[in-house]
Amino acid sequence: MTDTTIHAGAAAAEGLDRDSRLALYRLVAEIRTFEKRAYDLFLQSLVKGTSHLSLGQEAIAAGVALAMRPDDYTFCTYRGHAHTLARGAPMAAVMAELLGREGGLLAGKGGSMHLTSVEHGVMGSYAIVGAHLPIAAGAAWSAQVRGTGQVAVCFFGDGTTNIGAFHEALNLAAVWKLPVVFVCENNLYMEYTPIGAVTAVPNPAADRASAYGLEPIVVDGNDPEAVWAVARAAIARAREGGGPSLIEAKTYRHGGHSRADPGKYRPDEEVREWMTRDPLTTYRARLAAEGVEESTLSGIDADALAKVDLATAQAKDSPPPPVALVERDVWSDGSATWRN
């Protein structure tokens, strides 16, 4: 950890006004409520296949999204519900996608792991670890040569720091000075294995930053304002031509890696300790302590629940996608034709 810059705490969030703080809390609350609902729907077998929740990691998606311009690009992993919602993708369509319905964001073609909403800047959720880092670099390259001032933000987990594509993308982004911000959500477990047991350095992302000439940045990923502050600085640097950044946000997932994983490999004491740092409850308490009325906060909580209830009802009402979609949209002409 030597030479690693730690950015944490409310002090880093100088300049965030009351409305922005409430918007941040609202995002965290909506994502939390959505993810809990998604989990309930798995238990009811309404969500098929696998899915990966951001319960406990909401502050990162929320804090970064608040720092982004509407035309910036987001690249997510298979754990991408939070980041997709945080950019403003319609919640009912996200939920319907999890349920495999026609009204889904991808009309049921992608599922939980591939959420995409180009009109909201969400350029895809990528389910092969590491693949999207070079793709995000490519979007940044495009923004750079088109001179649009757009920035690409790429979220990934701690396990990604040990795959080749991470290093190829970081190097290329640094050499080409690309406007891309890489955000490592270090939740301490690559899947079931502690990241520290399989990584040569204690901070899997930040300790690699110097290899690419980048500043090591570690942030408390459970503090939405701290995340917002480092993201704002990194995005501004990228937009001004200062090149890429690599942010390591320390966090913890409240559940297992995926739907199939109860997460029993984690020591009880560790889980208890991290639950005291729950981003939702700690941020709510801080806002209350700093003068936000309880009625305002409970109003946001109630709004989030109502929004998720409505999205759930709309998703359930959506029919299964028509089977004709199987052979649609392989090609840009809409077809799947491979011969004449």
Added chain:
Amino acid sequence: MAQLSYREAVAAGIAQEMERDPTVYLIGEDVGAAGGVFKATVGLLERFGPDRVRDTPISEQAIIGAAMGAAMTGLRPIAEIMFSDFLATCWDLVANQVAKTRYMTGGQVSIPLVIRTANGGGVRFGAQHSQSLENWAMAVPGLKVVAPSTPADVVGLLAAAVRDPDPVVFYEHKSLYAAKEEVPDGEHVDALGTARVLRQGDDLTIAALAAMVPRALDAADRLAAHGVFAEVIDVRSLIPLDTRTILGSVRKTGRLFTVEENPRVLGWGAEVASLAAEECFDSLDGPIVRITTPHVPLPAADALEDAAVPSVERIVETVVAGMG
């Protein structure tokens, strides 16, 4: 009409498209200052500058990923993978990301991207720099696959690939880089998904690809001397596959021979043979015969490599034996 080599045709095709469309960019290892290890991109850096012709590190995942991200957001990149064998190092990007993202997102994105790569044997480079891997891409839904055999086709099909809204894997053949031909002056744009009948004949159809095309033509000359008249088809495009032309010829001649540089199992000719068996069964006068490299990695020594890859002699002998 100018005489161009196959490698000069690559540069000419890229230049034609970069001149026409400012969103066309070229990236890859040694494509700029060095002009490409096969000298197929000579002069492009000088003409279009280092912004549009970019040397990359030896990072195939970064090359394809960067090209994909750029293609999703307004550019039309051409990415070079130096040897097709190296596609194995970035196959996740090619097969899982480039190929599938349009479908998975319900058509929200298009990926107008060309991946150029030097394919095939004949240069004694051994098993990791000589493979014919067009069937890898052919097997992945979402990729278009082209493999030209002549300089004119290089220009025309490269232009078509750049203008296509979908990802195209463009296999250039190493042993053809020195081949020369008259190439039409002015803008030249061909059509993907079109095979070409290069020689008419009534007795049998020979379908060949890339470096096997000139061998099939030589074989047809020799067969004619034996009184056997072969129709030779340059398949050119594997996806989309011009079955109308290929199967139309089979219906006329009643016999089909494929000449494939790829190792035997599941080479492109297997799909063509399967389609012919299913759709032209009543027209066939004898078995469909596939002439391929055996199912082995390609050896390095000239004597061994020449023995492995279908030769003019092997094509002639196989056809004569097969025609009884």
